[in-house]
Amino acid sequence: MHMALVAESPTATSFAEVAADLKASQAHELEAVNEVILDHLSSSVPLIPEVASYLIKAGGKRLRPLMTLASGQLCGAPAEKPRLLAAAVELIHAATLLHDDVVDDSALRRGLKTANIIFGNKESVLVGDFLFARAFQLMVKTGSLRVLDVLSAASCTISEGEVLQLETQAKTATTKDQYIQVVSAKTAALFAAATQSGAIVGDAPEPVEDAFYQYGLNFGIAYQLVDDALDYDSATVAIGKTAGDDFREGKMTLPVILAIADARGTEERAFWERTLGEGVQAEGDFERACDLMARDRVIPRALDAAAAYAEDAASALSVVSPAPLRSQLEDLARRSVVRRS
Amino acid sequence: MHMALVAESPTATSFAEVAADLKASQAHELEAVNEVILDHLSSSVPLIPEVASYLIKAGGKRLRPLMTLASGQLCGAPAEKPRLLAAAVELIHAATLLHDDVVDDSALRRGLKTANIIFGNKESVLVGDFLFARAFQLMVKTGSLRVLDVLSAASCTISEGEVLQLETQAKTATTKDQYIQVVSAKTAALFAAATQSGAIVGDAPEPVEDAFYQYGLNFGIAYQLVDDALDYDSATVAIGKTAGDDFREGKMTLPVILAIADARGTEERAFWERTLGEGVQAEGDFERACDLMARDRVIPRALDAAAAYAEDAASALSVVSPAPLRSQLEDLARRSVVRRS
Numbered sequence: 001m002h003m004a005l006v007a008e009s010p011t012a013t014s015f016a017e018v019a020a021d022l023k024a025s026q027a028h029e030l031e032a033v034n035e036v037i038l039d040h041l042s043s044s045v046p047l048i049p050e051v052a053s054y055l056i057k058a059g060g061k062r063l064r065p066l067m068t069l070a071s072g073q074l075c076g077a078p079a080e081k082p083r084l085l086a087a088a089v090e091l092i093h094a095a096t097l098l099h100d101d102v103v104d105d106s107a108l109r110r111g112l113k114t115a116n117i118i119f120g121n122k123e124s125v126l127v128g129d130f131l132f133a134r135a136f137q138l139m140v141k142t143g144s145l146r147v148l149d150v151l152s153a154a155s156c157t158i159s160e161g162e163v164l165q166l167e168t169q170a171k172t173a174t175t176k177d178q179y180i181q182v183v184s185a186k187t188a189a190l191f192a193a194a195t196q197s198g199a200i201v202g203d204a205p206e207p208v209e210d211a212f213y214q215y216g217l218n219f220g221i222a223y224q225l226v227d228d229a230l231d232y233d234s235a236t237v238a239i240g241k242t243a244g245d246d247f248r249e250g251k252m253t254l255p256v257i258l259a260i261a262d263a264r265g266t267e268e269r270a271f272w273e274r275t276l277g278e279g280v281q282a283e284g285d286f287e288r289a290c291d292l293m294a295r296d297r298v299i300p301r302a303l304d305a306a307a308a309y310a311e312d313a314a315s316a317l318s319v320v321s322p323a324p325l326r327s328q329l330e331d332l333a334r335r336s337v338v339r340r341s
Numbered sequence: 342m343h344m345a346l347v348a349e350s351p352t353a354t355s356f357a358e359v360a361a362d363l364k365a366s367q368a369h370e371l372e373a374v375n376e377v378i379l380d381h382l383s384s385s386v387p388l389i390p391e392v393a394s395y396l397i398k399a400g401g402k403r404l405r406p407l408m409t410l411a412s413g414q415l416c417g418a419p420a421e422k423p424r425l426l427a428a429a430v431e432l433i434h435a436a437t438l439l440h441d442d443v444v445d446d447s448a449l450r451r452g453l454k455t456a457n458i459i460f461g462n463k464e465s466v467l468v469g470d471f472l473f474a475r476a477f478q479l480m481v482k483t484g485s486l487r488v489l490d491v492l493s494a495a496s497c498t499i500s501e502g503e504v505l506q507l508e509t510q511a512k513t514a515t516t517k518d519q520y521i522q523v524v525s526a527k528t529a530a531l532f533a534a535a536t537q538s539g540a541i542v543g544d545a546p547e548p549v550e551d552a553f554y555q556y557g558l559n560f561g562i563a564y565q566l567v568d569d570a571l572d573y574d575s576a577t578v579a580i581g582k583t584a585g586d587d588f589r590e591g592k593m594t595l596p597v598i599l600a601i602a603d604a605r606g607t608e609e610r611a612f613w614e615r616t617l618g619e620g621v622q623a624e625g626d627f628e629r630a631c632d633l634m635a636r637d638r639v640i641p642r643a644l645d646a647a648a649a650y651a652e653d654a655a656s657a658l659s660v661v662s663p664a665p666l667r668s669q670l671e672d673l674a675r676r677s678v679v680r681r682s
Contacts, residue, residue: 045501047508099470103463122444125466126503129440132470133496136477140490148489149481155474160386162467167388 015335019061022070022328029069029083030062036087040134051119051127055094058112063223064089064190068198070325071212075202081142082198088151089194091135096158096190098128103162104249147197154193161185165251172260172277174252180221183228188220195219211319218313219333225306226337228253229299232290244286250276254302255293262296307337356676360402363411363669370410370424371403377428381475392460392468396435399453404564405430405531409539411666412553416543422483423539429492430535432476437499437531439469444503445590488538495534502526506592513601513618515593521562524569529561536560552660556670559654563677566647569594570640573631585627591617595643596634603637648678 023030037056041049065086072082100106101114102121108114116124132155139148165182168174195216199209231246232255246253256276263269271292275285293299313333320326364371378397382390406427413423441447442455443462449455457465473496480489506523509515536557540550572587573596587594597617604610612633616626634640654674661667 043497043501045505045508047504048501096470099466103466122507123504125440125444126500126507128470129437129473130497130500130504132473133493133500136489136493137497140486140493143486145481145484145486145489148477148486152474152477152481156384156471156478159467159471159474160384160389163388163464163471164386166463166467167386 013331013335014338015332018328018331018335019063019066022066022332023062025325025328026066026069029079029086030065032079032083033065033069033086033090036083036138037090040087040091040138043130047119047123048127048130051098051115051123052094052131054118055098055115056090058110060110062090064093064194067191067216067219067329068194070329071195071198071215072202073198074320074323074325074329075199075204075208075212077198077202081144081201084138084141085147085194085197085201088135088138089190089197091131091138092151092155092158093190095128095131095135096162098124098131100162102128103166104245106245142201144201146200150197150200151193154189157185157189161187161189168252170250170277170279171252172256172273174257176254176257179252179254179257183221183224184217187224188217191220191223192216207319211316214316215313215329215333218309218316219336222306222309222313222333222336225254225302225309229255229302229306231255232293232299247275247286247289248281250279252276254305255298256289258298258301259289259293259296262298263292268292303337310334310336354672354676355679356673359669359672359676360404360407363407363673364403366666366669367407367410370420370427371406373420373424374406374410374427374431377424377479378431381428381432381479384471388460388464389468389471392439392456392464393435393472395459396439396456397431399451401451403431405434405535408532408557408560408670409535411670412536412539412556413543414539415661415664415666415670416540416545416549416553418539418543422485422542425479425482426488426535426538426542429476429479430531430538432472432479433492433496433499434531436469436472436476437503439465439472441503443469444507445586447586483542485542487541491538491541492534495530498526498530502528502530509593511591511618511620512593513597513614515598517595517598520593520595520598524562524565525558528565529558532561532564533557548660552657555657556654556674559650559657560674560677563647563650563654563674566595566643566650567678570596570643570647572596573634573640588616588627588630589622591620593617595646596639597630599639599642600630600634600637603639604633609633644678651675651677 038053041052041056043049068086068089069082072085097109098115101109101116102124106114107117115127119127136148136152139151161182161184164178165186168178168182192213193216195212196209199212204212228246231243231253233243247256256272260269260272263272271285271288274280275289310333314330317326317330379394382393382397384390409427409430410423413426438450439456442450442457443465447455448458456468460468477489477493480492502523502525505519506527509519509523533554534557536553537550540553545553569587572584572594574584588597597613601610601613604613612626612629615621616630651674655671658667658671
């Protein structure tokens with residue numbers, strides 16, 4: 001488990017740098033994907049492109065479309081299909097963000113006000129539905145029923161993960177297995193479908209398609225594990241993400257699951273039960289949670305767990321013919337635990 | 342415009358009777374559709390089938406799946422495909438109901454508490470997403486990309502209609518054309534896709550497919566027009582629907598659009614502006630709205646408008662080979678203005 005050590009080294013190449021390199025090498029394709037997205041936001045109802053483009057322009061790392069483009073290219077797909085799919089995957093992602101922010105009552109995302117705050121919860125629900133439906137229209141254009149099958153199944157899984165997350169909220173008895181189930185469904189399923197569908201439109205043989213599925217799935221789990229660890233890292237406040245959101249919402253992420261397991265004595269257990277189980281929080285509680293986590297080295301351990309998934313992601317690609325793009329994907333996975341945003 | 346007179350005659354065959362006859366003649370197929378639906382509500386997350394089956398068991402008229410079954414049969418489709426499609430259409434409908442009730446803050450539907458009241462808004466948003474995704478999985482099983490194209494486009498249109506409805510809410514200057522645009526999108530698009538997709542899986546020639554599209558579209562408009570008229574009919578209170586909901590929410594439906602156009606003098610215009618535009622309502626306001634509508638014969642005129650669409654629906658089927666089922670559909674359209682629920 002050396003990755004957590006890498007994660008703590010300020011001189012290692014960061015995830016952001018590897019992602020930026022990949023983004024730069026795909027700049028032309030990403031531009032084409034953006035055009036497809038913008039074309040498909042048009043509507044006779046002006047509020048729809050307004051809400052949607054607010055969200056989509058707010059940016060984000062475009063990781064999912066990048067992965068679809070990369071797997072499509074590595075499997076020799078003609079350029080058009082991975083572009084359509086990359087756009088579809090990004091629209092599904094945008095739709096889930098709109099609905100997530102309503103469900104979580106979120107006010108900030110990447111340092112900007114969320115769409116539900118600016119436009120309203122109702123608008124966010126309905127525009128999310130619109131984007132979701134548009135994503136399916138894009139998939140139809142690939143002419144591949146298998147892609148539609150994979151992405152509709154992934155969409156089911158995402159909502160199941162979101163519902164399960166809602167059900168485990170404030171349940172301090174939530175286990176690591178349940179948490180991994182939530183993360184696999186709500187986050188990793190879309191990464192897995194993104195990479196797998198690129199392989200499908202490249203007519204990849206089954207072992208290669210499966211390798212891309214495994215890559216996306218394990219990358220997604222690692223990515224969410226790191227994200228959840230960063231929520232207990234005060235350094236993240238500086239870069240726009242609001243640290244402590246998960247704590248305030250009583251989300252049962254790996255850091256709190258590990259911290260609760262390590263609680264010493266009645267008073268500490270009562271602290272977690274009050275703050276997370278009952279949702280009764282006072283000033284200083286979040287700081288105390290972080291202190292207890294620091295004492296028990298909870299964050300490095302959560303990053304170790306992430307690193308194991310990241311390694312599984314990278315090694316899954318060994319069946320894919322060597323290529324610079326394959327190395328970039330492997331690198332992206334291995335560096336996903338070296339993040340500050 | 343004789344239909345409104347029929348609508349007022351208590352001895353005419355009612356919509357409910359024609360619909361019950363159709364339902365009875367399709368009982369075996371509907372049973373198969375129910376099985377498909379129940380099979381596809383299964384999930385590792387128990388809350389999902391709980392919310393979904395609450396909604397689906399609450400019943401409703403099953404009009405959309407009936408229409409898909411009917412058009413499929415009239416076009417000679419093998420039984421399996423219309424069943425899958427009918428289930429998909431009903432799941433899309435259920436998903437939109439879950440999201441609608443959140444958006445409208447509704448508490449009652451068909452005399453029962455809504456899912457958002459029993460299970461929560463968040464749960465309704467997420468389970469709606471799940472049902473929507475499941476619907477697409479069912480469509481994939483038909484093997485028809487055209488069906489997916491038609492139903493994903495219809496799903497886009499539905500959300501556009503919902504957003505437009507939200508935008509016209511409390512806008513007393515809303516025109517009849519804008520209202521028809523809302524109704525065509527939020528309600529009629531799904532009926533149109535339901536009947537059209539049955540024709541598609543029956544490999545119907547283009548004019549027949551188009552006839553079924555026109556049937557569903559015009560039926561859907563008529564159906565919603567009648568629904569909106571019933572919201573200003575105190576008799577509907579008795580059968581579980583809450584009359585006055587649209588008035589309380591400031592929804593710009595045809596009855597209020599006609600009533601505002603006929604308002605006499607400053608005081609009446611101020612009444613509509615206060616109650617609908619500003620949403621400031623006091624006891625007796627709804628009754629006064631109904632009285633003003635009665636004076637200007639607003640409801641019969643709204644039903645006349647519905648009857649014209651119903652007639653267009655029925656006559657669209659003239660290109661379809663005569664059959665008892667075709668007559669039932671024509672009858673269903675023509676009787677859609679003879680309703681009390």
